[in-house]
Each structure stands twice: as structure tokens, then as C-alpha cells.
Amino acid sequence: xxxxxxxxxxxxxxxxxxxxxxxxxxxxxxxxxxxxxxxxxxxxxxxxxxxxxxxxxxxxxxxxxxxxxxxxxxxxxxxxxxxxxxxxxxxxxxxxxxxxxxxxxxxxxxxxxxxxxxxxxxxxxxxxxxxxxxxxxxxxxxxxxxxxxxxxxxxxxxxxxxxxxxxxxxxxxxxxxxxxxxxxxxxxx
Numbered sequence: 367x368x369x370x371x372x373x374x375x376x377x378x379x380x381x382x383x384x385x386x387x388x389x390x391x392x393x394x395x396x397x398x399x400x401x402x403x404x405x406x407x408x409x410x411x412x413x414x415x416x417x418x419x420x421x422x423x424x425x426x427x428x429x430x431x432x433x434x435x436x437x438x439x440x441x442x443x444x445x446x447x448x449x450x451x452x453x454x455x456x457x458x459x460x461x462x463x464x465x466x467x468x469x470x471x472x473x474x475x476x477x478x479x480x481x482x483x484x485x486x487x488x489x490x491x492x493x494x495x496x497x498x499x500x501x502x503x504x505x506x507x508x509x510x511x512x513x514x515x516x517x518x519x520x521x522x523x524x525x526x527x528x529x530x531x532x533x534x535x536x537x538x539x540x541x542x543x544x545x546x547x548x549x550x551x552x553x554x555x
Contacts, residue, residue: 373398374465376433377408381465384426388415390444392426393462393471400461401533407436410465411458414443460550461529476555479529485539485546486523498542511538526551 374394381392389412396409408430412423418441430437446452447459460479462471472479487495502525504510512519515534517527527535529550539546 373408373435374463377410377430377435377437378465378468380426380429380433380435381410383429384412384422385466386419386422388417388419389413389422390415390447391462391467391471392465393458394465395458395461395463396438397533399463399530401530403533407438409438409440411440411442411454411462413447413458414441416443418443460552472552477552478555480526480551480553481529481532481535482520482524482526482549482551483535483539483546484524484549485544487544489545490542494542498544501538501542511535526553 377394384392391413393411393413394408395411396405396407398405398408410426412418412426420441423439423441427437427439430439440454442452442455442458447455459471463469464471470479487498490498500510502510502512503519504513511534512525512527515527515531517525517531517535519525525535532548536546536548
């Protein structure tokens with residue numbers, strides 16, 4: 367899990383040094399949150415109350431560079447986040463995990479980011495279809511990939527998994543060369 371990872375702990379420790387009354391939150395988003403095993407870089411968004419403090423943004427960037435962490439740091443004001451939504455706000459709202467509190471942003475609203483996958487097995491030979499379904503659903507009392515990922519089947523050939531397992535599921539579908547659609551969704555408590 368992301369919050370238990372060494373990378374997250376290091377990012378969180380650095381981010382907390384830049385917390386101030388003007389900072390609403392510092393959020394991690396992107397491939398690291400979506401479950402990529404070895405992200406090339408880390409995407410961070412600092413949300414400010416009134417005005418973006420470029421000195422603070424540069425300071426965090428320099429601190430992470432000293433730790434040999436490649437990061438892309440964006441900044442938004444609370445108005446850009448909620449009243450006049452910036453295009454980045456949607457992604458951060460959906461994926462964001464606070465580096466200050468450890469909570470997913472959506473959890474503050476009773477929302478849980480997930481991904482809905484609908485897949486089509488018609489192009490696979492019958493023997494491969496059976497093996498693929500075993501991989502997804504399990505066999506002989508052993509759980510499949512979906513259950514292990516904390517996901518669930520919602521219809522034939524459709525499943526939902528938590529956002530942090532998104533990369534794992536898409537890699538599996540790509541490995542098997544299964545056609546699929548991927549739709550980010552928010553589940554409500």
C-alpha cells in the first residue's frame with residue numbers, strides 16, 4: 367500500500383516541512399497513486415488558501431532534488447480547486463493523497479476512487495479465455511486477481527477495482543491482449 371511505502375514516507379516527511387497556514391494541503395497524485403510499482407517521477411500539487419507561493423513551491427522542489435527524487439510540482443489556490451476548477455483539480459480530487467495527513471482527498475467526502483473495467487474476450491481462443499477467467503476469478507478455492515486487489519465483479523465481463531490497483535489490472539489485461547475500456551469512477555460510502 368502507498369502509505370506504507372518508503373517513498374511515500376520520504377515525500378511526506380519533506381512535504382510536512384513546507385506546511386504553513388497558507389497551505390491547505392500538499393497532495394500526491396499520478397502513477398504512484400494508481401499503483402505503478404516503480405514510478406519514474408512523483409506528481410505533487412500544493413493547494414494554497416489565497417495566493418500561490420512560488421518560493422515555497424521552489425523550496426519543496428529543491429528539497430526533493432537533494433533527496434534524488436524527481437517530482438513535478440503544481441500549485442493551485444483553493445478558488446482554482448473548488449470555485450473556478452482548473453483542469454488539474456479534477457485529477458487531484460480523484461487521485462490525490464495528502465502528504466500531510468495520509469488521507470485520500472475523496473475520503474473527506476465519503477468518496478472512494480475506483481476504476482471500472484469492461485473487457486471483451488471474443489478475440490481470445492477458448493483455452494485462453496478459460497485461463498484468463500481463472501486468473502481473474504480464481505480457481506479451486508484460491509482467490510483471483512480481482513479479489514486480491516480488493517475489487518469486485520459488477521456484471522459479466524465488468525469489474526471495479528480501487529484506484530491503487532489500476533496499474534496492476536491494466537497490465538494484466540494488456541499481457542493477455544484483452545480488449546477493454548477503463549472508466550475512472552467514485553464510489554460513495
